Amino acid sequence: DSGVTQTPKHLITATGQRVTLRCSPRSGDLSVYWYQQSLDQGLQFLIQYYNGEERAKGNILERFSAQQFPDLHSELNLSSLELGDSALYFCASSGQAGGTDTQYFGPGTRLTVL
Amino acid sequence: AQKVTQAQTEISVVEKEDVTLDCVYETRDTTYYLFWYKQPPSGELVFLIRRNSFDEQNEISGRYSWNFQKSTSSFNFTITASQVVDSAVYFCALSEADRQGGSEKLVFGKGTKLTVNP
Numbered sequence A: 001d002s003g004v005t006q007t008p009k010h011l012i013t014a015t016g017q018r019v020t021l022r023c024s025p026r027s028g029d030l031s032v033y034w035y036q037q038s039l040d041q042g043l044q045f046l047i048q049y050y051n052g053e054e055r056a057k058g059n060i061l062e063r064f065s066a067q068q069f070p071d072l073h074s075e076l077n078l079s080s081l082e083l084g085d086s087a088l089y090f091c092a093s094s095g096q097a098g099g100t101d102t103q104y105f106g107p108g109t110r111l112t113v114l
Numbered sequence B: 001a002q003k004v005t006q007a008q009t010e011i012s013v014v015e016k017e018d019v020t021l022d023c024v025y026e027t028r029d030t031t032y033y034l035f036w037y038k039q040p041p042s043g044e045l046v047f048l049i050r051r052n053s054f055d056e057q058n059e060i061s062g063r064y065s066w067n068f069q070k071s072t073s074s075f076n077f078t079i080t081a082s083q084v085v086d087s088a089v090y091f092c093a094l095s096e097a098d099r100q101g102g103s104e105k106l107v108f109g110k111g112t113k114l115t116v117n118p
Helices: none
Strands: A005-007 A010-013 A019-024 A031-038 A042-050 A053-057 A064-068 A074-078 A087-094 A109-113 B003-005 B010-014 B019-021 B024-026 B032-039 B046-052 B059-061 B064-069 B074-079 B088-096 B112-117
Touching (some): A019 A087, A074 A087, B010 B019, B024 B074, B046 B064
Parallel strands (some): A010 A109
Antiparallel strands (some): A031 A042, A031 A087, A087 A109, B003 B024, B032 B088, B059 B064
């Protein structure tokens, strides 16, 4: 158990809909990262938050957005869903003081868009 | 730009064989981190090891060992006496160091699917 929790574990929805994925980082970690794993693109970085502020952006679509709340949990919002958004979405956390960072991953949310 | 190449897409071995998973990386940074993660059939990503660019010592952990060579930009992973439970997809990843010395986004290779047959 990495200590990172993600809900829900599975999500099935229809095209055009909007969903929210939730992540709670390990206790004490300040950084949250979101990654998407799909068959064609592999594991790709989407976005990083550090202590509530956006730190870095990767290949995140404009239809996707994220935020990190004061209690450090994070949510990834996916809207106007398309079939191609079906993927496994991982959250990772890191950021213990001292900077010797390892990103620990949650169990992932499997999104299926029908 | 950073890049990680895992040339072996799939490897199949028989239990108790040794197997080496190759990882070659590209980066312009002098300070970076290298990682290996395991993704078993259940789907989670399990951290195995982190190496920083200044530490070229090889590491052994039980049946697992890692060979880091900056001269060839490689960070290879060897499983000795493989077991069926080692069957998984293994990912090599690279990250730059941020201003505080922590790691930033991970750039992953495509992964190597290892199947260990009884």
